[in-house]
Amino acid sequence: MRQIAAPVQRLPQEYVHLHKQEAVLLTNWSILGSGRYAVSAHWPRGGLFGDSVQLLLAQTIRQSCLLIGHAELSVPLSHQTLMEWMDFSVSSDFYDPKNKPDNLFILLTFRPNNPRSLRVELSILSEGRLVAESLLDFSWIAPGAYRRLRGAHAEVPWGEAVVPPAVPAHTVGRADEHEVLLAPTAAPHRWELRTDVSNTALYDHRVDHVPGLVLIEAAYQAAHAVTGPGRGPVRVMSTFDSYVEFDAPCLIDAVVVPATDEDTARVEVTGVQNGERTFSVTMDCPQ
Known part of the structure; x- marks a missing residue:
């Protein structure tokens, strides 16, 4: 495994489209090869998302995809990203507060749908145990095209x-x-x-x-x-x-x-x- 980012307490917010540093759950990433990547995450006790497994899990999936998209797959930071669909599953005992982890390991596989869309397969592990999986598509659109798409709703x-x-x-x-x-x-x-x-x-x-x-x-x-x-x-x-x-x-x-x-x-x-x-x-x- 080739390490491409030294461990840091939090990644730059712009990679995950967040302004608040405390909202960034990811800490590091690595290239595994053949469209595969590994991401590490830290779930704080309490904090902005409280102890909501639902919010923490959805944010971890979202942030992991954005991080690799921008840092490794040339998705421009200036473009708007669009989530088209997302499925995920989670082990039922993961909701037990006793099982809520501090640190997670996320494995991602990216496959292009077209030049502006990716299919992502994602697995989340806690202490080596598979606790969640996700499959999703996301795409991106240039600023000018996005403004035309949004029309009067571009400014609200x-x-x-x-x-x-x-x-x-x-x-x-x-x-x-x-x-x-x-x-x-x-x-x-x-x-x-x-x-x-x-x-x-x-x-x-x-x-x-x-x-x-x-x-x-x-x-x-x-x-x-x-x-x-x-x-x-x-x-x-x-x-x-x-x-x-x-x-x-x-x-x-x-x-x-x-x-x-x-x-x-x-x-x-x-x-x-x-x-x-x-x-x-x-x-x-x-x-």
Whole structure:
């Protein structure tokens, strides 16, 4: 294995599109050859992401892909990256606080889909034990093309929207109202997405649309609301159809559907904005 970066306490934030140093979870990377790379990560106790395995895991996957994309695969830092879909699975006992690691080892394999898109296979190990796997596609787009794509949404007011009241935090598996992403509606198992940009664990810096990790976290909370207390999902399958904007309500529906395993509850979560589906997340949750 050829080491290409000496161990550091934290990597430069620009590699992972973050402004806050405390949000950077990765510490080092190495080339393994044939499109394969190794990344190390440190999960702090407490801190910005608290003890949320869901947030820490999703951030670790996101940051690992961005790091290798920029540092090794010539993805320009000036370009916008787009997550098209992401699936991942995690061992159920990994949610046990006693098993929460300090350090992780991530193995990644990158394959080009086209000159501006990559398929990534990712495995996460804790003390040599495989605890999570992920498969995803991400692409990138030049600044001028991105501005044309976004049109009037390229510049949006920041922090000016009225955030609707939250559902009780315990009903979505959170300890504090500040963490809640769902507001009640008149329909059962339907909520309005709360885009509270003061939540720095989800909104590290100003952006022109709701980040994908916010949508996955909202889906976690919706799944908890319909299945009740229990372990976190062991499989998550996410598809992002279009951007979720800040200037219109995004409604989130959750429904329990038949699962292949009788010990598992499968929850389908869908986001709709302006009458069009914007994302969907399917979660398998142990009962």
